[in-house]
Amino acid sequence: MKLNQLNLQEALDGLKNQLFSSKELIQACLDQIKTKDKYLHAFLTLNSQALKEAEAADQDKIAKPLKGIPYALKDNFLTEGIRTTASAKVLDEFIPPYESTVSARLKAAGAICLGKTNMDAWAHGSSTETSDYGPTHNPWNLNYLPGGSSGGSAAAVSADMCTFAIGSETAGSVRQPSAWCGVTGFKPSYGRVSRYGLIAMASSTDSPGPICKTVSDAALITQVIAGQDPYDATTSALPVANYSQNLNKTSLAGLKIAIPQEYLSKDLAPQVRQLIQKAIEQLAKLGAKLKPVTLLDPQYSIGVYTLVQRSEVSSNLARFDGVRYGQDRSAFSHEAKNRCLLGTYALSSRYHGEGEYYNQAQKVRTLIIQDFAKLFKSFNLYLGPTSPGPALKLGASQNNPMFGEMEDRLVEAAAISGLTGISVPCGFTNGLPIGLQLTGPQFSEQIVLNAAHAYQKSTAYHLLKPNLNYD
Amino acid sequence: MTVDVQYLAKIIQMPVKPAEAKQLQAGFAKTIETVKLLNQLDTTNISPNFQVSGLTNIFREDKIDKKRVLTQTQALTNAKHTYQGYFVVPAILHET
Numbered sequence: 001m002k003l004n005q006l007n008l009q010e011a012l013d014g015l016k017n018q019l020f021s022s023k024e025l026i027q028a029c030l031d032q033i034k035t036k037d038k039y040l041h042a043f044l045t046l047n048s049q050a051l052k053e054a055e056a057a058d059q060d061k062i063a064k065p066l067k068g069i070p071y072a073l074k075d076n077f078l079t080e081g082i083r084t085t086a087s088a089k090v091l092d093e094f095i096p097p098y099e100s101t102v103s104a105r106l107k108a109a110g111a112i113c114l115g116k117t118n119m120d121a122w123a124h125g126s127s128t129e130t131s132d133y134g135p136t137h138n139p140w141n142l143n144y145l146p147g148g149s150s151g152g153s154a155a156a157v158s159a160d161m162c163t164f165a166i167g168s169e170t171a172g173s174v175r176q177p178s179a180w181c182g183v184t185g186f187k188p189s190y191g192r193v194s195r196y197g198l199i200a201m202a203s204s205t206d207s208p209g210p211i212c213k214t215v216s217d218a219a220l221i222t223q224v225i226a227g228q229d230p231y232d233a234t235t236s237a238l239p240v241a242n243y244s245q246n247l248n249k250t251s252l253a254g255l256k257i258a259i260p261q262e263y264l265s266k267d268l269a270p271q272v273r274q275l276i277q278k279a280i281e282q283l284a285k286l287g288a289k290l291k292p293v294t295l296l297d298p299q300y301s302i303g304v305y306t307l308v309q310r311s312e313v314s315s316n317l318a319r320f321d322g323v324r325y326g327q328d329r330s331a332f333s334h335e336a337k338n339r340c341l342l343g344t345y346a347l348s349s350r351y352h353g354e355g356e357y358y359n360q361a362q363k364v365r366t367l368i369i370q371d372f373a374k375l376f377k378s379f380n381l382y383l384g385p386t387s388p389g390p391a392l393k394l395g396a397s398q399n400n401p402m403f404g405e406m407e408d409r410l411v412e413a414a415a416i417s418g419l420t421g422i423s424v425p426c427g428f429t430n431g432l433p434i435g436l437q438l439t440g441p442q443f444s445e446q447i448v449l450n451a452a453h454a455y456q457k458s459t460a461y462h463l464l465k466p467n468l469n470y471d
Numbered sequence: 472m473t474v475d476v477q478y479l480a481k482i483i484q485m486p487v488k489p490a491e492a493k494q495l496q497a498g499f500a501k502t503i504e505t506v507k508l509l510n511q512l513d514t515t516n517i518s519p520n521f522q523v524s525g526l527t528n529i530f531r532e533d534k535i536d537k538k539r540v541l542t543q544t545q546a547l548t549n550a551k552h553t554y555q556g557y558f559v560v561p562a563i564l565h566e567t
Contacts, residue, residue, distance in 0.1 A: 094549055095548065097541050097546070098541070190523050191524040204521065204522050204523065230531060231539065233526070233529040234526065234529075300508065300509060300512065302505055303505050303509040306502060306505060306506055307506055318483065322551065323550065323552075323560050324550055324558060325549030325550065326549070329484055329485055330486045332485065334494075337480075337485055338495055338498060340485055341485065341495060341499075342502060344483050345499070348482070350478075357503075357509070359519055361509055362519030362520055363517045363520075364512055364514060365520045366514075366517050366519060367514065369523070401498035402501060405505070416523075418523030418524070442523070
């Protein structure tokens with residue numbers, strides 16, 4: 001096995017036992033990027049200092065949890081001195097003067113940023129096709145989308161260009177591309193990981209999270225990036241558990257998992273339902289108790305998310321005026337205009353009397369939160385497919401103003417309620433991966449990770465790799 | 472009331488060409504249709520939820536955190552137009 005193919009635990013063990021150096025590990029990833037990224041377009045900017053940082057890591061005698069490990073960072077996290085665009089031409093030349101909390105914590109833990117990954121511009125989408133720099137391609141089939149908005153990060157992990165990657169979710173942007181690229185994507189609860197230095201999309205749901213080769217890796221990354229941050233007042237003071245060490249302590253005996261029937265509705269791709277059924281049987285074998293339940297139809301979460309997100313986007317993108325940084329507002333592309341204008345419509349007093357869409361959406365948000373609170377009185381988690389189907393072909397998002405919302409409809413309710421959830425590979429249809437989501441109450445990270453870890457240890461879908469011989 | 476794209480574009484200073492406005496308007500109709508489904512639900516006596524952190528009144532000490540402060544030079548690094556250490560902004564008042 002090549003060094004770039006190692007998962008995080010394997011890479012850490014190899015470095016610890018001096019089987020290879022960080023420099024060799026970084027070089028293997030850079031070689032992979034050099035030969036494969038011309039087909040995939042996962043990266044927008046590479047860190048020219050990565051090898052030097054690896055040399056320093058190899059000399060560093062201080063123990064650090066991620067020392068010398070290469071990772072890929074979504075391009076909406078600010079990196080001091082490294083261009084950060086959020087895949088938007090407005091920020092084409094933007095060099096941040098400070099570092100995001102997530103990347104600062106990873107740096108302090110010894111991880112080395114290889115570069116910045118492609119995404120939907122401003123994270124507005126679920127395809128990575130709205131990037132102002134062109135789409136990322138799915139490593140399993142270049143004619144297909146990687147999902148999004150963290151599509152570059154998911155493709156980079158899937159194609160072994162890095163040991164792990166960081167993405168961010170507003171509603172599904174970590175879990176959905178992970179599902180479509182056949183990797184593990186974890187969304188911690190809203191408030192668990194700091195948003196400081198993350199270019200704001202919808203501030204009331206933005207949640208950074210890791211995209212990894214295994215659940216165990218996601219546990220380790222999360223405990224490094226999670227925790228209260230004085231620079232983000234929404235972060236919780238609850239202590240961060242040693243998610244990684246606690247993983248093997250519990251079995252699934254006694255774990256109660258709900259199966260919302262609305263998440264297995266008729267509009268799923270037929271093979272997706274079969275694969276989820278198989279996953280249900282597997283979890284039952286592991287000792288979990290599973291039972292069908294009824295939840296509010298996820299179609300309502302589409303409306304709530306659309307309204308809330310566009311309203312918050314229109315406010316957040318107001319700061320990009322070309323005065324302090326970036327191009328002026330004529331550089332915005334179509335999707336950003338679409339969202340800002342619709343958000344302005346929802347918030348504008350001129351239209352306010354007509355339907356009061358925004359207030360109604362926030363009331364329905366309360367109904368969805370109450371629905372989950374009721375569910376979690378009797379269950380620890382719920383499950384379903386992450387996405388209604390496998391990856392779609394390139395071009396699918398074009399001329400579809402609701403593409404993202406429709407593709408993310410099975411994860412939106414959780415996102416607007418601040419829950420934590422994971423997507424793990426659970427099979428394939430026509431050579432494309434499918435993801436299983438396990439979702440739990442806010443701050444139940446350990447329970448979600450334990451269940452997903454137990455499932456993953458008993459299956460081999462996460463070990464399958466795409467054929468990267470594109471020539 | 473139909474959505475006036477150019478009016479909305481004007482209040483958020485987003486340049487939108489006429490052909491694009493037409494395309495955006497068509498997209499809005501589809502989006503608003505989805506949003507209208509929310510009116511099917513009874514929300515009588517339900518309070519709106521604006522944030523899910525569960526936190527209220529988070530304060531910090533009223534002290535300058537030097538680690539977080541940008542120097543004047545750093546703050547100006549990404550600006551296209553500066554003058555003697557200041558940002559140059561577009562004029563908003565004009566002689567008539």
